[in-house]
Structures are given as C-alpha cells and as structure tokens.
C-alpha cells in the first residue's frame with residue numbers, strides 16, 4: 001500500500017490523488033491510500049487506476065470538526081458505475097493509521113452486487129397553462145436501511161395532500177401544476193434526472209419553476225428554506241430562484257415563524273432543474289447535521305443532536321417525525337404551490353425556464369458526497 005500526497009498535519013488541506021503527478025514513483029500494482037479533499041472521488045479513483053493502482057482506499061479528510069462529516073467513514077459515490085478497480089472508503093482515524101505504517105502489506109477484497117431494476121416516477125397534472133408548468137416534487141423512494149418516513153414519506157405525503165385538496169376544493173390552477181413523485185432519489189437522483197433529460201429545449205422553457213420537498217418533519221427540526229438567491233452560501237439558483245425563496249420567507253414571516261437558509265448543494269431532486277436553468281426552491285427540516293445552540297435557541301429542540309437521528313436508518317419510522325413542524329411545512333407547501341399555480345406573471349419577470357444556470361459547484365449526488 002502506498003499513501004498518495006496525504007496531509008495529516010496542520011489544517012490537513014488535501015489534494016491527494018487529484019493530480020496525475022501525485023502518483024510519481026507509485027509502484028505499479030500497489031493499493032493507493034488517498035485522502036478526501038479538493039476533487040471528486042471519481043477523479044481520484046480514475047487517476048489511481050490510470051497510474052497502475054490495483055485498488056483505492058479513500059479515507060476521510062479530518063479537516064473540520066467531527067460533527068461535520070469529515071472524520072467518520074466516507075459516505076461517498078463515484079457518481080456512476082464503471083470504475084475498473086475496487087474503491088473503498090474509511091474513516092480519518094484508520095487512514096491516518098494506515099498512512100503511518102511503513103511497508104504495510106494489504107489485500108482489498110470486495111464483494112459487490114450490481115443489478116438493473118425498473119422503477120417509475122409517478123406524475124399527476126392539473127389543467128392550466130402548459131407553458132408555465134409548475135413542478136411540485138418529492139421523492140417517493142427510501143434507502144434500503146429503513147422505511148424512510150421522514151425521508152421522504154413526509155414530503156411525499158405533504159404534496160399528495162396538497163394535490164388532493166386542490167381537487168376537492170375545485171381549484172382550477174392558472175398554470176399546469178405537475179405533482180411529481182420521484183423514484184430513485186437515494187440512488188443518485190435517478191428519477192428526477194431522467195425526467196429532466198427527457199425534456200426538449202422547448203419543454204425546459206415551458207417549466208416555470210420546481211418546488212422540492214425532501215424531509216419536512218425532522219424530529220429535531222430547523223425550518224430551512226433553500227438559499228435560492230445565494231445570499232447565505234454564495235451558490236445561487238437560476239434566475240427566479242430568489243423569487244421562490246422570497247415566497248417561502250414571506251409566508252413564514254406572516255405566520256411569525258423563524259427560518260434559516262440551507263445551501264443549494266445538489267443534494268436533492270431540484271438538481272436537474274437548476275442545472276438546466278429552471279428556477280427552484282424548497283423546504284427542508286434537517287438530516288444528519290447537528291443542531292447548534294443558536295438554532296436550538298430559535299427553533300427549540302436539542303442542541304448537539306442531529307436534526308434527524310434516524311437519518312437513513314431503520315428507525316426512520318412513523319414515530320420519527322415532529323407533527324408540529326410537519327403541519328407548518330405542509331401549510332407552506334400548500335401556500336407556495338398555490339402561489340405559483342395561480343400566478344399570472346412569470347416566476348422571473350419576463351422569461352421562464354432556461355435563464356442563467358445555477359452558480360453552484362455541487363458537492364453531492366443525491367445523498368452521497370461526490371468529494
């Protein structure tokens with residue numbers, strides 16, 4: 001095993017494996033030990049394979065703080081299938097140990113399974129102007145580890161109830177409102193990416209906005225609104241995403257409810273939309289991140305604990321939701337859906353979808369980190 005340009009001291013800034021030159025003198029056929037940091041895991045693995053590595057171990061970077069997912073076992077993705085060598089992830093502590101062991105001999109044995117399965121998005125449309133289609137989306141699948149009630153039974157149920165109420169109240173939307181129950185989100189945004197991939201340039205222009213609701217009933221919640229204008233995190237959505245954010249902010253303000261921004265980082269089904277210049281926005285009540293004291297002061301709940309301690313776990317059951325925040329979010333979902341369903345002006349003033357693309361540099365593909 002050979003460590004590749006790792007940095008275990010100071011700030012542990014790492015470009016390990018990102019450049020071919022990192023592998024200068026790399027013994028052919030060795031296992032490459034690579035540190036997380038700077039570039040995508042897929043690039044690190046491809047560089048290692050090209051330089052003759054027989055396998056890759058990617059260990060966590062150990063650079064920020066333990067709460068920030070930089071020390072534990074890497075929960076990564078190579079983005080797509082096709083790596084020619086085995087690639088595994090491990091924690092910073094183990095990586096540090098391996099790197100410090102001179103002349104270490106290792107074997108990497110992987111048992112993997114690859115299978116193609118058929119799956120479906122479920123899509124229901126109202127009548128209304130097709131050239132101003134409003135897509136209200138939530139993913140219907142869960143991870144294999146658990147039933148996925150907060151992630152994402154909560155969002156799916158909330159948009160389903162919104163659709164039912166529109167029908168029961170006899171509301172006739174001005175703009176075609178498309179309720180989309182995405183499949184395959186947890187496997188890499190597969191359903192929503194497929195949907196967007198099937199749109200012609202004309203179809204994209206005919207999409208006014210995408211509203212996305214993924215995890216809206218977390219048991220230790222914060223009322224997060226996607227940072228459409230980039231004001232908090234720098235990565236702004238396509239033109240019009242600021243308008244979507246404003247609709248949510250105005251609504252919560254009218255209810256006397258505090259909110260906090262959450263980064264447009266590509267972590268859910270709006271990704272394909274903002275990549276194609278379609279304005280987007282949505283709500284989120286938190287996943288594996290840790291609630292800060294400041295957040296607990298504003299939103300209640302428990303500081304130092306995850307927003308959702310059962311994120312992607314078997315315990316994400318019907319008891320893993322906060323019914324109060326679910327109600328608040330469901331009302332905001334109904335409000336925003338109706339706002340864009342009924343508006344007679346375009347979301348971004350004069351134009352529609354296909355405006356400027358997102359300025360985001362996406363760190364995620366679905367729920368797995370790309371780098």
Ligand SMILES: [Zn+2]
Pocket residue numbers: 139151152185214215
């Ligand atoms: Zn989700």
